[in-house]
Amino acid sequence: MIMAQPRKPKGSPNGTGGQFDHMNHTDMGLPALDVSTQPVGGQFIDKTAEIAEKLFDRKQDWDDLPIGGCYRINDFGDYVTEDDWRDVWDEHPLEEKAWMLADNGQYTTDEVAHMSPAEIEHAYDAGGFHPAYVFYTEKYEDDDYDLDEPIGATVADRVRHTGEQLAGQSRESMDFEPGETVHATPDGFVGEHEWEQAWGDQPAYARAAYELSCRHPGLHMENLSPKQIITMNNSEQAYEQYVWGTGRSNETDTDLDHDTRLNMDMYRQNERNAQYAGRDLNNVICMREAAYTGNDGTLTTQVRQSTLRVLDSPDPTGDMDSLSTIALGLNHDPAHTVEMLTGQMNTMAASEGVGLQQTLVQQLAAHPDASAQRNARALSTVLTCVESNADDMQGAAWLSASVRLYADCVGGVGDRAETRRWAQQIATMPGGGQPLATARTVASAIVLHIDGAMGAE
Structure with a gap:
């Protein structure tokens, strides 16, 4: 059969003889290839580097910058004004985001x-990208301090006060309107007005401090x-390099007293959740579901981090960022998410070549230690929240319920007969979708475990 999709003629722009055009020019009704779902490729990355070279023709030292917005463009401390940055990247928004992402602390160029293109947009805009070397900042009129000299005890005390x-x-999150700009503190959140008023005429770096x-x-x-x-x-990597690269191990967060560590944990949690101020968990889960564009390979890691965070959090049910991440994992990466969650409730590693159901039965038959039981009780509470708020179109709420029942078994919580009744109901639920299928697997393991335990009595 002769293909009707035309080839680009030899010598055509961006093409050589034998290269297929991605557009459909025939009357056969064949759809055009959706290039938004294809990798941008090395040539595109080379193009971004060529555009970025124009930035270095306009670079300035910090001291020479005018007052206003600016961008740091490398790890040598070179800057360009915001206007110069915009001039260079004008009409190249995707290239700008790709260049910012590449080798900037989180993603490699490859x-x-x-x-x-859609994945680049999502990685840049979703809020989880924290650039290490190239980033936006501002220079203020009072920035007449020496950038390389320590700020000293007086300024540090003023920042502390x-x-x-x-x-x-x-205030609490729900005291704000959805979408309102807020700033995190260890005690909650403050609005933009309180934030600006508090910092007043202090130098720009005081807020960062x-x-x-x-x-x-x-x-x-x-x-x-x-x-x-x-x-x-702006960069956790820079923090780690400072602490460990210079041997200043006395400046780590490992030897903090209880209250200081509690404040640190709450600030970090509030900082992650500032973007969701004014919204309840159901709303946050729905927002993240709507914005989800597919697993780029990071969801499993994000679920692992979120699980460890809620287990270590002084207020786990208030960590909407972590809870909504777990909900995403249950909906879009169910098997790995179940393995992560149940793994925190067991000291027994999964056997090689054994399926999920048999692994769970074996783990339930093992005797959990005190740490595993504590984790199970904590995760039972967390999963109850997710279960009540997760979008159940793909069975994520039922999967959350089944893992919660598993946690109750490990933690010794609830009536065993009631747990079996609920597990049996989930195990026999009809319907498709990977989350619901995984929920049936988990529930079946619970039923087998309880039946075996009751038979042995």
Whole structure:
């Protein structure tokens, strides 16, 4: 059969003889190839680098920058004004985002090359990208300090006092309107007005110093320069390089007292959840479901991180970012998510070549230690929240319910006969979809375990 999709003629722009055009020019009704779902490829990445070269023709030192917005363009401390940045990237928004993502602390150039345009947009816009070397910042009129000199005890104390003021003004998430800009504190959130009023005429780096000190209270802030503060506040990698690369192990967060660690944990949790201020968990889960564009290979890792966070959180049911991530995992990566959740309730590793159901039966038959039981009780509470708020179109709520029943078995919570009744109901539910199929597998394992235990009595 002769293919009707035309070839690009030899010598045509961006093409050579024998290359197929991605558009349909025939009357056969064949759909055009959706290039938005195809990897952008190495040539596209090369193009972004060529465009970015124009930035370096306009680079300036910090001291020479005019007042206003600017971008740091490398790890050597070169900057361009916001206007120059916009001039260079004008009409190249996708290339701009791809260049920002590549080798900037989170994704390698090769990983970006294998992303589709939609995946690049999502990775850049979803809120989880934290650039390490290239990022936006601002220079203010009072930025006449030495960027390389430590800020000293006086400035550090003023930052600390401002933080105490913000703590006293903090409110809960639901006190704000959905979409309202808020800033995290260890005690909750403050609105934009309170935030700006509190910092007043303090130098621009003071806000970064506050955020960094809340996130890493083990740092000796008075010993850091404004440049170090801004860099570490924008990059966890830069923080790690500072602490371990220079041997300053006394400035880590490992030897904190209980109250300081509690404040640190709550600040980090509130910082993650600031974007969801004014929204309940059901709303957040629905938002993230609507924005989900497919598993780019990071969802499993995100679920693992979220599970560990809620187990270590002083307020796990308030961590909507982590709970909604677990909900995404249940809906879109059910098998790995179940393995992650149940793995935190067991000391027994999964046997090689054994299916999920048999693994769960074996784990339930083992005797959990005190740590596994504590985790099981904590996850039972968390999964109850997810179960009540998860979109059940794909059976995610039922999967959450089945894993919650598993947690109850491990944690010794609830009536065994009632647990079996609910598990039996889930195990025999009709319907398709991987989440519901996985829910049936988990529930069947629970039924087998309880029946075996009752038969042995």
